[in-house]
Amino acid sequence: MTRExxxxxxxxxPVVRLFHWTLVVxxxxxxxxxxxxxxxxxxxxxxxxxxxxxxxxxxxVGSRYARFASFPPSASQAVEQATDMVTGRxxxxxxxxxxxxxxxxxxxxxxxxxxxxxxxxxxxxFWGVEWPEEVHEIAVGWAEFSVLLHIAAVFFESWRTRIxxxxxxxxxxxxxxxx
Numbered sequence: 779m780t781r782e783x784x785x786x787x788x789x790x791x792p793v794v795r796l797f798h799w800t801l802v803v804x805x806x807x808x809x810x811x812x813x814x815x816x817x818x819x820x821x822x823x824x825x826x827x828x829x830x831x832x833x834x835x836x837x838x839v840g841s842r843y844a845r846f847a848s849f850p851p852s853a854s855q856a857v858e859q860a861t862d863m864v865t866g867r868x869x870x871x872x873x874x875x876x877x878x879x880x881x882x883x884x885x886x887x888x889x890x891x892x893x894x895x896x897x898x899x900x901x902x903x904f905w906g907v908e909w910p911e912e913v914h915e916i917a918v919g920w921a922e923f924s925v926l927l928h929i930a931a932v933f934f935e936s937w938r939t940r941i942x943x944x945x946x947x948x949x950x951x952x953x954x955x956x957x
Contacts (some may be wrong), residue, residue, distance in 0.1 A: 827897075
């Protein structure tokens with residue numbers, strides 16, 4: 779087995795990395811450790827909404843790979859990536875992969891729905907109304923599934939492409955094959 783020559787490239791800026799890891803901590807705290815009825819749960823939820831707001835703004839004005847324009851949602855490109863995975867063809871992506879892009883849009887939208895439904899449950903208008911709580915619980919379940927799928931995909935793609943994606947999200951640098 780021959781080793782490919784790799785070039786280290788700066789991909790993820792500090793805003794993207796700080797957003798990502800702060801979101802990981804907040805989501806894990808609310809999903810796994812904090813009592814759903816507590817004020818802390820609400821404040822962590824508000825923090826997640828603030829993080830999402832910053833990330834959406836950064837998606838329009840941030841660095842090259844942080845911009846939504848660099849990873850538009852594309853079903854055809856996602857199918858192409860899935861085909862690559864099945865056939866063993868490896869294509870390195872500097873920024874988000876097509877499937878990764880779809881996951882990011884999914885997670886942002888799902889967390890926004892969680893935040894909105896959670897907030898609705900605190901308002902006088904929807905106090906005691908069941909559907910916001912049901913939406914909240916379904917969206918949380920979907921978010922938890924999505925996060926687990928995201929983690930599995932990151933490790934699978936790191937193995938498949940030989941690009942350490944978790945390290946890139948910590949350091950900001952990806953070691954990209956020269957070919």
